[in-house]
Amino acid sequence: MGLRTQLATGSGRLVRWGLRSVAHRAGSQLPGRLAVSLDPHVIGELSSGILQGSVVVCGTNGKTTTNNVLAAAMEASGRSVACNRDGANMVPGVAGALLDGAVDMAAIEADELSTIHILPELKPRYLVLLNLFRDQLDRAGEIDHVQDTIVAALAASPQTVLVTCGDDPLCMGVAYRAAEAGTKVIAFGIAEDLHLPADRVPEARFCQRCGAELTYEYRQYAQLGAFSCPACDFARPRLDYAATEVTVGREGVAFDVSGPGLPAPLRVTADFGGVYMVYNLLAALVAAHLMGVAPDAFQRALDGYHPANGRLQRFRVDGREVVLNLAKNPTGFNQNISLLLADDRPKAAFFVVNDHDNDGNDISWIWDVDFERFAAEPDLMVIAGGIRANDVQVRMKYAGITAPLAGSVADALAMVADLPRDRPLYVLTNYSALWSAKAELERMGERL
C-alpha cells in the first residue's frame, strides 16, 4: 500500500471514528468521500486486502436486502466480511465499507451507474445483477444508458463473472452483450409458472436484439418470466440455478433450488414475503454458494435475518400492526400492492412520496403504478403523505380513491384510530421518507 493510500485510509478511519465516537453518527459517506478525494484509487488499493474476493450486487430493486443477506451468509460461514450494510452504494460508500482493512470477503452493494467506477477498481469475482426497472429517470436516464454502463463496467473488469436474472429480458440484454465481449455469465430464475395475478409490463415488451414484441410462456411480474422473441434467438436462457416448488405469501417464501454443486433438493425458507423476495434470496444463495458458503450456513443466516433498514419491517403501535416498506419506483410499488392485496384483512395504507435528490425530483412515475388494482379492495382506507402528498392525492382521486393528507406516520395513525385495531396500517414510502417513518415507528411502538 502506497503512502497516498495509507494517508487516505488513515484519514478516512479517523473521520469515521470521530463521527461515531464524538458525533454519534453512522458516518456512511464522509469517511469514504475523504479517502477517495485523497486517493481516487483507494478502492483498488483496499481490494487487495480482501483475501477471498468480493461480490458486487446491483439492480434496480432489492439490492440492499440481497446484499445484506449475502453478507450475513458469508459471516455465518465463519468469514469476516466487509459490507456497505446501510446501502451507501456509490463510490464513497463502497470505499468507506472497505476502510477496516483485511477481511475474508466483501459483499458490496453498488448503484447501477456506479459500477463503471467500482468494478475496474474492486475487480469482484462476481457481479450480481438482480433486475432492471424504470427508476429515477431524471438521474439515471433511460434504461438503455444503465445497460450500457453495466456492460462497460464488466468490460473493464474482465475476470468478473456476471450472475444475473435469466427471467429479465433487460438483464439478459446486458448478459448477451457482456458475453460477446468475453464475460462469463451465470443465469438464475424461477423455472415454473407461479400463476400470480397479472400486473403491467412497464418496459422491455420488445426484443433487446431485434425489436420484435416478446412472447411469454408465463410471466411472474413486470417483465420477468419465460420470455422468447418470435423473430430471433433472444430468449430466457437455460437457467444455471433454478427455483421450483415456490410458495409465495405475505408471511414468507419458500422454494427449492437446483444447480451445479448444490445438494438436491435444497429448500430455502424465509419469513418475509413477496415474489421479488424469491428472486432476491435466490440471487443471494447463488452468490453465497459460488463464494463457497455452505447451504446450511445460508439458511442459518436467513433464519436470523431481520430486516432493520425499513424494508418490510413490522411494528405494533397502540395495538395496531404497522408494516413499513420501501416503494420507490413503479415495479417496487406494484409489488407492494400485490403484498397488500395478498393480506386478506381489511386495512389502511399510507403512501408517502418525497422528491429530494436521492428520491428523484420527478415523481411522474406515480402514474405508472397500478393503483387501479385497489378497486378490488372496497374497505381500503388510503392516506397521502410526503412532500408531494398533493400529487399522491390527485393520483388516488383518478384511481377512484378519496385520500386525505397526513403529515407524518403519527398523523396517519390518528386518522385510522377509529378503525378496529385488527386492521393493519401499511406505510409505503419512497427513499428519503423511509428513515423518518422508521424513526417515528421505533419511537411510538415496538418491533414485531
Add this chain to the structure above:
Amino acid sequence: MSARTVRIAHLYPELLNLYGDGGNILVLKSRLAWRGLGCEVHEVAIDDTPSFTDVDLVFIGGGSDREQRIVCEHLLRQRSELAAFVEDGGVLAAVCGGYQLLGESYLMGDEKIAGLGLVDLYTDRGDPRLIGNVCVESRISPQPIVGFENHGGRTHLGPGVEPLGRVLSGFGNDGVSGEEGCLYKNVVGTYVHGPLLPKNPGVADYLLSHALERRYGTGSLEPLDDAAELAANDYMRERLLGPRA
C-alpha cells in the same frame, strides 16, 4: 346517441410511455365520465394502421430515443392523414418526445431525423439536458401549467407558430427564449412531460372542449370539483414562484 362522446386515439402507448403518460388518458377519460359524457380510447399499436377520420383527440407521449425513432418511422406513413386531421382542427396533444415529432426534424445524436412536419418547428440539441420542475403561464389554462421537463433537445418555433406559453420557472423550448411548447390550430405541444393533465385540469378541459366543439358544435363543459388538482398545482406553483402577491 344522447351523450356527447370523445374518441381518443392514444398513439403507441406501448412505446411512448416514458414518464407515466397513461395518466393523461386516465384524466381525459375520468373528466368526461364525471360529466356524464362518453369516451372511447383506441390504443394504436405499432402494427396498426390508424385512421384519423373518426377521431376527435390524438395523444402522443414521450419515449426513449430508440422508441421514438421506431414510432416516427411508422407514423411517417400516416403523415398526410395526420396533417389533414390537424388542418381540419383535430385536437392533438403531444408531450416531450411526442412534441419533437411534430416538427420538421429533430436530432438523435448527430443524426438529423425527419419529423412529421405537422407544425412549423424543428429541434436541435444542446448541452446540458434541461431538467427540472417547470411552471408556464398559458392562455389556454386559468392556472399556470406546472410539471417536469427533461430534454436534451432545443425546439425552435417557426414564425407563424404561437408558443404554448411563457416560462415562469424552468427552461421551456430552448432555455433562452422564455417560450414553452407550441400552439397551432388545435395542436398543443409541450416539454412538460408525462402526466401533464392531472395537475393542469385547465389544459385537460381545453383539449376536451375543443374536441367536443369540433364534433358537436358545442364544447361547453360542466365545472368539476378540482380542489385536489388545484391544490397540487398551487403547491408546485408556490414552491417555484413563491407565495402569491
